[in-house]
Amino acid sequence: MSDTDELRDLVDRWVEGWSISRSAQASREGSGAGSSAGSNGAWLVEVAAATRLRERVVADPSVAELRRLVAATSDPATWLSIVGELDDGLLGTLKPLEPVTHAERMMTTTLSRRPTSDQVILEMDGRVAHARVEIGGRVAARGQAVVVGRHAVIDRISTEPEFRRRGLGRLVMAGLENRAVAGGATIGLLFASVDGRRLYDGLGWREVAPLVTYRGRRAAGG
Numbered sequence: 001m002s003d004t005d006e007l008r009d010l011v012d013r014w015v016e017g018w019s020i021s022r023s024a025q026a027s028r029e030g031s032g033a034g035s036s037a038g039s040n041g042a043w044l045v046e047v048a049a050a051t052r053l054r055e056r057v058v059a060d061p062s063v064a065e066l067r068r069l070v071a072a073t074s075d076p077a078t079w080l081s082i083v084g085e086l087d088d089g090l091l092g093t094l095k096p097l098e099p100v101t102h103a104e105r106m107m108t109t110t111l112s113r114r115p116t117s118d119q120v121i122l123e124m125d126g127r128v129a130h131a132r133v134e135i136g137g138r139v140a141a142r143g144q145a146v147v148v149g150r151h152a153v154i155d156r157i158s159t160e161p162e163f164r165r166r167g168l169g170r171l172v173m174a175g176l177e178n179r180a181v182a183g184g185a186t187i188g189l190l191f192a193s194v195d196g197r198r199l200y201d202g203l204g205w206r207e208v209a210p211l212v213t214y215r216g217r218r219a220a221g222g
Contacts, residue, residue, distance in 0.1 A: 017153025097214035120175035141168035152180030
């Protein structure tokens with residue numbers, strides 16, 4: 001398997017887990033029902049969130065594919081996320097759009113059981129594992145994960161500002177990783193912000209590829 005094929009496979013697994021985690025519908029554009037998820041087209045995820053209605057996700061697109069996706073990203077409620085290195089030609093293709101994020105990274109790790117704490121409350125909602133730490137009756141840190149085959153997609157890791165620097169994020173991650181291992185997962189997968197990478201680096205996660213996200217521009221005067 002080439003590096004490009006491996007990256008696309010990881011993105012496929014992430015989209016599958018992320019869409020389950022967010023209760024969103026995901027489909028391969030231009031693919032009929034039952035089509036292989038191993039094709040090279042973009043994913044369309046109906047996010048229906050406060051920030052956007054839909055998001056397309058693609059790994060290592062060609063210039064022609066990226067031009068098509070840019071043309072389809074016609075309003076601020078439509079986002080386009082590209083995973084992989086972008087050369088000058090690809091970056092130029094994105095100029096009609098408005099940047100949303102530019103410093104996130106896909107990260108992965110080999111999962112293993114970690115020491116945890118009875119502070120971590122674990123609950124299942126269908127396929128989604130939820131972990132949280134409560135302090136004084138408040139949720140201080142939380143996160144969730146979905147097992148997709150041998151991959152565990154980690155999502156929505158957060159710690160409330162007043163509870164940061166106490167190691168609570170590590171506790172949440174340990175609870176989710178242990179639950180994922182119990183569910184048969186061997187590889188962890190997530191997208192990390194600049195702040196989040198400090199936590200994941202310390203836990204032994206490694207960077208796989210950059211992620212940039214754009215959206216359609218607002219109409220002039222809008």
